[in-house]
């Protein structure tokens with residue numbers, strides 16, 4: 001989700017690259033699941049998250065929706081999927097009763113990132129540390145690349161930048177449409193193109209995304 005933020009209030013003021021070490025280590029969250037017990041729809045999913053969820057659960061975007069694992073909502077002026085959260089305090093639908101993530105190896109990008117954020121500036125992005133998030137005390141230093149645990153990180157980061165640009169352009173285009181029916185059609189077409197039309201899960205994601 002795009003946010004207007006005051007970097008001085010929420011971060012240590014530094015920008016980081018994936019090779020940098022940051023104090024985020026929290027002993028693998030043992031005994032804590034606070035950030036997964038959300039009460040609002042803040043974990044917006046991107047196309048790679050959907051590809052990974054479909055591959056990990058051997059399912060489709062429509063099945064994820066129909067089985068209430070994800071939901072649709074308007075975020076940043078576009079219709080986008082987000083993780084479903086229970087309002088009874090249980091939090092994310094993928095959180096086990098023991099407080100562990102049941103999809104850890106293919107969890108979404110936002111979950112991998114937390115408590116880091118991404119800031120987009122001058123045609124590229126950096127990572128930053130959200131100092132008011134994870135309350136774990138005495139955090140240890142971890143390399144961001146290791147924290148994210150994403151294969152082919154440079155390819156993934158190039159995709160993130162591409163997605164950011166596509167998303168920004170679509171937001172601009174959608175904001176110019178004032179006819180309700182036309183806007184619904186635009187939003188539905190965007191959703192279909194990048195999320196709903198199934199990806200071939202036997203083929204790498206990035207080349208398919210580029211084709212779209």
Ligand code: SF4
Pocket residue numbers: 026028029030032033034035036114115133134135136
């Ligand atoms: S709040 Fe921090 S320690 Fe707790 S689950 Fe989230 S990342 Fe782990």
Ligand code: SF4
Pocket residue numbers: 035036043083092093094095096100101102103104107108111
């Ligand atoms: S997908 Fe996993 S890590 Fe992300 S919020 Fe849900 S339980 Fe937590």
